[in-house]
Amino acid sequence: MPTKKNKSTLxxxxxxxxxxxxxxxxxxxxxxxxxxxxxxxxxxxxxPAKRAYIDSINPAxxxxxxxxxxxxxxxxxxxxxxxxxxxxxYWKKMPANERGKYIFRIARLLQEQARELSVMExxxxxxxxxxxxxxxxxxxxxxxxxxxxxxxxxEFAFPNRAPRPLGVAAQITPWxxxxxxxxxxxxxxxxxxNTVVLKPAETTxxxxxxxxxxxxxxxxxxxxxxxxxGAGDTGAALVRHAGINKIAFTGSTxxxxxxxxxxxATTKKLTLELGGKAANIIFSDAPIDQAVEGVVNGIFFNQGxxxxxxxRLYVQESIAPLFIQKLKDRMATLLVGDPMDxxxxxGAINSxxxxxxxxxxxxxxxxxxxxxxxxxVALPKKGYFCRPTLFTKVAQSSRLAQEEIFGPVLxxxxxRTEDEVIEKANNSPYGLSAGVWTDKGSRIFNMSRRxxxxxxxxxxxxxxxxxxxxxxxxxxxxxxxxxxHGLLPYVSF
Amino acid sequence: xxxxxxxxxxxxxxxxxIGGQFPRTESGRYVAALDANGNKIANLCxxxxxxxxxxxxxxxxxxxxxxxxxxxxxGQILYRIAELVESRKEAFIAELQQQGLSRSAATRETNxxxxxxxxxxxxxxxxxxxxxxxxxxxxxxxxFSVCEPMGVVTLLAPASPLLGLVSVLAPCVAGGNTAxxxxxxxxxxxxxxxxxxxxxxxxxxxxxxxxxGSYAELLPWIVEHRDVNAVVYAEKDAAQLPSLRTKxxxxxKRVLHWPLDDWQQAEVQSPYRILDLQEIKTTWHPIQQIAxxxxxx
Numbered sequence: 001m002p003t004k005k006n007k008s009t010l011x012x013x014x015x016x017x018x019x020x021x022x023x024x025x026x027x028x029x030x031x032x033x034x035x036x037x038x039x040x041x042x043x044x045x046x047x048p049a050k051r052a053y054i055d056s057i058n059p060a061x062x063x064x065x066x067x068x069x070x071x072x073x074x075x076x077x078x079x080x081x082x083x084x085x086x087x088x089x090y091w092k093k094m095p096a097n098e099r100g101k102y103i104f105r106i107a108r109l110l111q112e113q114a115r116e117l118s119v120m121e122x123x124x125x126x127x128x129x130x131x132x133x134x135x136x137x138x139x140x141x142x143x144x145x146x147x148x149x150x151x152x153x154x155e156f157a158f159p160n161r162a163p164r165p166l167g168v169a170a171q172i173t174p175w176x177x178x179x180x181x182x183x184x185x186x187x188x189x190x191x192x193x194n195t196v197v198l199k200p201a202e203t204t205x206x207x208x209x210x211x212x213x214x215x216x217x218x219x220x221x222x223x224x225x226x227x228x229x230g231a232g233d234t235g236a237a238l239v240r241h242a243g244i245n246k247i248a249f250t251g252s253t254x255x256x257x258x259x260x261x262x263x264x265a266t267t268k269k270l271t272l273e274l275g276g277k278a279a280n281i282i283f284s285d286a287p288i289d290q291a292v293e294g295v296v297n298g299i300f301f302n303q304g305x306x307x308x309x310x311x312r313l314y315v316q317e318s319i320a321p322l323f324i325q326k327l328k329d330r331m332a333t334l335l336v337g338d339p340m341d342x343x344x345x346x347g348a349i350n351s352x353x354x355x356x357x358x359x360x361x362x363x364x365x366x367x368x369x370x371x372x373x374x375x376x377v378a379l380p381k382k383g384y385f386c387r388p389t390l391f392t393k394v395a396q397s398s399r400l401a402q403e404e405i406f407g408p409v410l411x412x413x414x415x416r417t418e419d420e421v422i423e424k425a426n427n428s429p430y431g432l433s434a435g436v437w438t439d440k441g442s443r444i445f446n447m448s449r450r451x452x453x454x455x456x457x458x459x460x461x462x463x464x465x466x467x468x469x470x471x472x473x474x475x476x477x478x479x480x481x482x483x484x485h486g487l488l489p490y491v492s493f
Numbered sequence: 494x495x496x497x498x499x500x501x502x503x504x505x506x507x508x509x510x511i512g513g514q515f516p517r518t519e520s521g522r523y524v525a526a527l528d529a530n531g532n533k534i535a536n537l538c539x540x541x542x543x544x545x546x547x548x549x550x551x552x553x554x555x556x557x558x559x560x561x562x563x564x565x566x567x568g569q570i571l572y573r574i575a576e577l578v579e580s581r582k583e584a585f586i587a588e589l590q591q592q593g594l595s596r597s598a599a600t601r602e603t604n605x606x607x608x609x610x611x612x613x614x615x616x617x618x619x620x621x622x623x624x625x626x627x628x629x630x631x632x633x634x635x636x637f638s639v640c641e642p643m644g645v646v647t648l649l650a651p652a653s654p655l656l657g658l659v660s661v662l663a664p665c666v667a668g669g670n671t672a673x674x675x676x677x678x679x680x681x682x683x684x685x686x687x688x689x690x691x692x693x694x695x696x697x698x699x700x701x702x703x704x705x706g707s708y709a710e711l712l713p714w715i716v717e718h719r720d721v722n723a724v725v726y727a728e729k730d731a732a733q734l735p736s737l738r739t740k741x742x743x744x745x746k747r748v749l750h751w752p753l754d755d756w757q758q759a760e761v762q763s764p765y766r767i768l769d770l771q772e773i774k775t776t777w778h779p780i781q782q783i784a785x786x787x788x789x790x
Contacts (some may be wrong), residue, residue, distance in 0.1 A: 142631070159623060161765070179768065231557050252743070256745070257742045257743075257745060260738060260739075260741070260742045260745065261738070261739050261742050263738075264734070264735040264736075264737075264738035264739045264742075265734075265735035265738075272745070274745075429744065444778065447775075448774070448776045449561075449641075453774070454774060454775065455772065455774070455775045455776075455777070456774065456775070456776045456777070457776075457777045458776060458777060458778045458779070459633065459778070459779050460777055460778075462780055463630075463632060463634065463777050464631070465628065465629040465630035465631055465636065467630055467636075468628045468630050468636050468638070468775055468777070469626075469628070469638050469773050469775050470775070471773070473772050474722075474745065475742065475744055475745045477745065478745070478747055480773050483626060483628050483775075484626050484639060485626070485638060485773045493765070
């Protein structure tokens with residue numbers, strides 16, 4: 001609740017006084033989760049050479065959900081060899097339209113099993129079922145559907161060039177959008193005629209393993225897609241493997257830089273989709289209530305575990321008090337809790353480690369002298385949860401405004417002029433995305449042109465589409481995923 | 494010693510080109526440029542780390558107005574460079590000969606460099622239409638992706654002293670980037686002569702900056718500098734690449750390798766070289782969903 005009385009007597013929502021939402025839980029029964037998962041190599045489920053496994057827990061309950069194999073160098077070698085064989089033996093030779101039909105088939109099977117996938121995604125990663133059901137899974141299906149159609153049309157994407165596949169693509173995905181990131185990686189790689197070895201994050205392998213079984217069901221030639229599980233060591237060994245032609249990595253900027261260094265002496269083509277610290281900019285003429293919704297969506301979507309999260313809010317000084325008040329009021333209505341409940345707005349933080357990192361930044365923000373505010377929502381006793389949080393009086397130089405937190409923590413800064421906010425917004429090593437809220441069309445396009453970011457959302461935020469390229473400037477990485485431009489990282493001329 | 498009846502020839506002083514000016518290196522150091530027979534042609538500046546920094550600052554300063562200049566105007570300026578090289582063709586040919594090329598090779602090199610400039614002059618206002626897209630997203634948004642220059646680009650000029658240099662420089666600046674060129678260590682003269690042409694061709698100061706000096710000394714500074722966005726390395730020999738890529742990691746510079754030795758080949762010239770130095774920016778803009786949105790008029 002606000003600490004200071006606002007001059008403009010806004011009508012107040014009074015929550016928590018006498019009423020609450022009835023629980024509306026999604027059934028976990030639709031997900032058939034095995035106790036143990038093996039590696040999907042050469043079209044078969046194979047036990048890891050070292051018989052090592054790693055537990056994955058449900059972050060909302062802290063209970064073990066399943067255990068997944070840990071791939072060692074031996075397993076990785078097997079996967080890369082089978083991807084190479086599949087490339088030479090089947091995938092390279094297959095008529096492009098047939099290749100496309102396999103990808104269409106994956107898209108359809110994903111749609112058919114959408115509910116199970118959503119439930120798995122939520123149980124494994126902690127994101128609200130509403131988001132996995134309405135965003136992650138449908139978007140993943142659409143991504144396969146979109147790129148399937150490109151398979152036999154590639155010469156139209158690159159005028160005056162004959163694109164060729166690279167060979168074996170090694171792909172490493174993060175834990176924030178496991179299935180969607182697997183789709184972003186696999187679909188364009190297959191459409192352009194490459195074969196794949198993909199490693200999901202160790203805390204969230206479930207939906208990707210389910211995707212492997214869907215690929216098995218789709219009857220793709222063995223070895224065209226291989227899914228190996230494991231933690232950082234597995235990923236590092238995959239990156240090092242001499243038999244791969246391409247690395248597509250989504251994750252932290254620190255790891256992305258390591259990969260660039262490790263592959264410096266190789267011909268492996270590299271694309272990186274890394275961190276961000278996006279500026280979400282509110283001008284005084286913006287539709288304020290819409291903008292508040294956009295800011296909430298920008299920073300609290302998926303618990304703020306979003307590389308393009310609008311984590312730096314720039315509000316024009318003249319409306320700052322009103323805007324922040326409205327934002328706090330809206331935050332008071334956000335439900336934090338059981339991710340399987342359809343009412344839940346903010347689910348569980350993905351891991352204990354990530355929760356600790358977020359809490360570290362909250363402590364740091366207070367120490368740096370910024371003003372801390374969090375909603376009063378009650379948190380479940382078990383599981384990893386964090387209240388929606390914001391900081392005001394944040395300095396541009398503060399670490400809260402410079403570093404990626406990857407949690408539901410918003411840093412609020414103010415500005416007076418357009419030049420000032422452009423300079424502040426661009427004053428970041430990152431450049432993944434930005435938001436601009438204003439009623440003036442010409443201002444939107446001026447801002448969009450001058451913001452150094454790969455995606456600019458005007459009067460909107462956190463929108464994605466398979467047809468729309470996504471990727472960063474500067475230390476947010478290079479290469480694009482989605483759209484025509486998303487084909488380029490997987491071809492050579 | 495000259496005979497008393499002969500006119501004393503005037504030797505040219507080759508200087509650096511930074512921010513639209515021709516300073517000597519701040520370090521006061523020089524190196525002799527030699528012809529094919531090992532005879533001294535001229536003294537060249539041995540640029541220092543500080544010269545690199547000055548050049549990068551100048552390039553960053555020029556980026557805003559150059560990248561936002563009308564594409565058509567950028568095209569006109571590139572064409573103007575070609576015109577002026579053409580008008581000084583004999584001087585460029587003679588200088589190339591001094592650096593060891595035969596008369597016919599020097600002529601071919603100069604002609605191809607002029608044609609290359611004209612080729613990219615024409616692309617300035619066209620590549621955007623080839624590589625941009627309007628994306629049919631499912632939601633009610635107007636969504637489009639355009640090319641934007643990466644920013645400040647370091648060009649490590651290849652051995653082909655004029656054509657090679659122009660072949661990396663033209664696509665870089667045609668795309669709205671600004672450049673810091675490290676002239677080829679072995680044959681640097683043409684690069685400075687080109688700077689003199691650039692200077693009188695309406696190329697704003699700072700858009701192209703040219704340094705002569707030691708690769709071994711300058712490369713670390715020019716590649717590690719945090720305010721450089723991309724590096725183009727254009728030798729076929731990839732030996733330098735691992736170290737370049739490693740040094741570029743600090744701020745995740747894009748490292749482009751254009752592995753060519755014969756710059757006369759047709760495929761050297763391509764709008765894909767412009768694209769190599771572009772970022773793709775996607776903008777989402779809502780479309781109003783009221784008042785007749787469902788009507789079929």
